[in-house]
Amino acid sequence: MxxxxxxxxxxxxxxxxxxxxxKRWSQLKWRGVASVVSFFVLWHLLVVAEVAxxxxxxxxxxxxxxxxxxxxxxxxxxxxxxxSFQRVVIGFLIAQILGxxxxxxxxxxxxxxxxxxxxxxxxRPIPPLAWVPISILFWPTNESSIVFITFIGAFFVIVxxxxxxxxxxxxEHIWLARSLGASKMDVFRRIMLPSVxxxxxxxxxxxxxxxxxxxxxxxMIASDSGLGRMTWEGYVSSTPEVVLIGMIxxxxxxxxxxxTVDWIERKMMPWKENR
Amino acid sequence: xSANGDSKIEQDDRKLGHLSVDRAGKIYDPAGxxxxxxxxxxxxxxxxxxxxxxxxxxxxxxxxxxxxxxxDNLTSGQVMMDGEPxxxxxxxxxxxxxxxxxxxxxxLFPWKTVLExxxxxxxxxxxxxxxxxxxxxxxxxxxxxxxxxISDSYPTQLSSGMQRRVEILRALINNPRILLLDEPFRAxxxxxxxxxxxxxxxxxxxxxxxxxxxxxxxxxAIFLADTVVVMTTRPGTIxxxxxxxxxxxxxxxxxxxxxxxxxxxxxxxxxxxxxKKAFERGERELA
Numbered sequence: 001m002x003x004x005x006x007x008x009x010x011x012x013x014x015x016x017x018x019x020x021x022x023k024r025w026s027q028l029k030w031r032g033v034a035s036v037v038s039f040f041v042l043w044h045l046l047v048v049a050e051v052a053x054x055x056x057x058x059x060x061x062x063x064x065x066x067x068x069x070x071x072x073x074x075x076x077x078x079x080x081x082x083x084s085f086q087r088v089v090i091g092f093l094i095a096q097i098l099g100x101x102x103x104x105x106x107x108x109x110x111x112x113x114x115x116x117x118x119x120x121x122x123x124r125p126i127p128p129l130a131w132v133p134i135s136i137l138f139w140p141t142n143e144s145s146i147v148f149i150t151f152i153g154a155f156f157v158i159v160x161x162x163x164x165x166x167x168x169x170x171x172e173h174i175w176l177a178r179s180l181g182a183s184k185m186d187v188f189r190r191i192m193l194p195s196v197x198x199x200x201x202x203x204x205x206x207x208x209x210x211x212x213x214x215x216x217x218x219x220m221i222a223s224d225s226g227l228g229r230m231t232w233e234g235y236v237s238s239t240p241e242v243v244l245i246g247m248i249x250x251x252x253x254x255x256x257x258x259x260t261v262d263w264i265e266r267k268m269m270p271w272k273e274n275r
Numbered sequence: 276x277s278a279n280g281d282s283k284i285e286q287d288d289r290k291l292g293h294l295s296v297d298r299a300g301k302i303y304d305p306a307g308x309x310x311x312x313x314x315x316x317x318x319x320x321x322x323x324x325x326x327x328x329x330x331x332x333x334x335x336x337x338x339x340x341x342x343x344x345x346x347d348n349l350t351s352g353q354v355m356m357d358g359e360p361x362x363x364x365x366x367x368x369x370x371x372x373x374x375x376x377x378x379x380x381x382x383l384f385p386w387k388t389v390l391e392x393x394x395x396x397x398x399x400x401x402x403x404x405x406x407x408x409x410x411x412x413x414x415x416x417x418x419x420x421x422x423x424x425i426s427d428s429y430p431t432q433l434s435s436g437m438q439r440r441v442e443i444l445r446a447l448i449n450n451p452r453i454l455l456l457d458e459p460f461r462a463x464x465x466x467x468x469x470x471x472x473x474x475x476x477x478x479x480x481x482x483x484x485x486x487x488x489x490x491x492x493x494x495x496a497i498f499l500a501d502t503v504v505v506m507t508t509r510p511g512t513i514x515x516x517x518x519x520x521x522x523x524x525x526x527x528x529x530x531x532x533x534x535x536x537x538x539x540x541x542x543x544x545x546x547x548x549x550x551k552k553a554f555e556r557g558e559r560e561l562a
Contacts, residue, residue, distance in 0.1 A: 172382035181400035
């Protein structure tokens with residue numbers, strides 16, 4: 001056997017070196033800290049300098065003081081976190097559970113698509129918040145109507161992404177699987193499902209962002225609890241510190257959700273290393 | 276090369292893989308526009324022959340390959356494999372592990388590791404348990420160029436050349452009667468290509484499977500094949516069948532030999548005539 005075959009094998013197997021990986025990470029971290037710190041410094045300076053519009057606002061220091069004194073140990077505050085998260089998670093999960101199969105059916109069955117896609121496309125452009133009135137009328141409790149609106153926010157995105165993903169499945173993959181002896185069921189389970197995982201991931205990333213948008217607005221309109229409600233009450237009671245604490249909390253909550261969804265996506269797609 | 280080491284794939288079926296294409300025709304009729312992709316195309320491929328098919332874009336090379344692979348059916352004529360009908364008019368296209376394709380853009384399953392990809396056929400046909408299949412795949416990988424070193428890699432981590440090698444093994448593990456290669460090295464640069472030729476020839480010399488190899492590259496065709504077939508522009512049929520009497524194993528120095536150049540001259544003329552016809556018609560490529 002010709003030994004020269006093996007030359008260059010190591011070059012061909014690309015391996016991310018740990019050393020450069022660490023360097024990149026610490027650089028990111030450094031820049032990230034700098035970015036966040038300068039944001040707060042700028043905010044502080046703008047308030048102190050009484051730039052138009054900022055005069056009414058508290059400085060970050062004042063906001064932090066209020067937070068530490070009144071919110072950090074306040075169970076009502078943490079309950080707002082919990083309730084908003086709960087709404088997001090439930091709405092998001094139901095959207096995945098119903099949306100992924102529906103997207104798959106849209107993608108695979110022409111009959112079904114012809115029958116139901118037009119209705120779907122009519123409903124899809126309606127912003128989730130436009131569903132608030134009908135949702136309140138329809139659902140027995142306020143809680144269920146807010147969860148429903150959250151669900152709407154993620155549902156259409158996931159369906160359309162999975163549907164699109166089915167269309168992107170490489171014909172070669174299906175042909176090859178058939179060549180190699182796969183049954184139709186095998187093709188569905190082992191080729192189509194894994195092929196749409198990246199599209200499901202895109203749907204999840206977009207969906208989680210939308211659910212936070214929607215849940216906050218819905219809470220402001222139609223609820224007496226949650227981070228959105230807390231922020232709104234801060235405005236109504238003319239306490240801008242509360243508004244800012246609410247906003248920052250929402251930002252952090254959204255960020256945490258994004259990190260979690262990213263982590264889940266990486267677990268779903270071990271073959272996509274460099275993301 | 277030990278006799279027992281290469282057992283499962285090599286020993287049996289040495290004489291299988293004889294293909295006989297008899298006046299095959301294929302008419303596509305999308306939206307009522309008649310497109311004759313293949314017409315009266317007849318071709319004998321003896322078992323174990325390496326046949327390379329060249330011809331202008333849209334000449335029906337890929338149509339012929341799809342028919343052999345069982346991805347498409349024909350509209351006239353028939354194809355026999357080892358005396359049994361493989362494709363006849365009216366029969367539904369049936370792909371099978373006895374003739375597996377390697378595509379030009381590569382079609383390894385990205386969500387499976389190299390090992391899982393190679394073992395896939397054995398697993399899905401339920402011929403072996405998962406463990407046995409993995410064992411056998413590992414064995415094949417290690418015997419062909421120590422590829423067991425990359426068994427846990429995902430395809431996207433590999434160069435396109437390495438991906439193609441894995442793909443050939445994924446086909447080979449099923450002990451196919453024919454390997455169908457659809458311009459597998461098209462997207463590769465000249466240097467990588469020569470390495471791939473060595474790998475492929477090595478596999479061919481070792482297993483002697485019938486190979487049906489589509490390419491645009493005449494040098495490649497002559498260097499690799501026992502028979503080079505030039506197809507006409509659409510409707511595709513066989514224009515020239517060129518017997519390549521270069522000795523095996525093929526080595527690089529053949530590329531500049533007198534005989535190679537003579538053979539190439541014959542083929543070039545035929546290919547050029549057809550390319551010109553196709554060009555003057557100016558139609559868009561038919562996939």
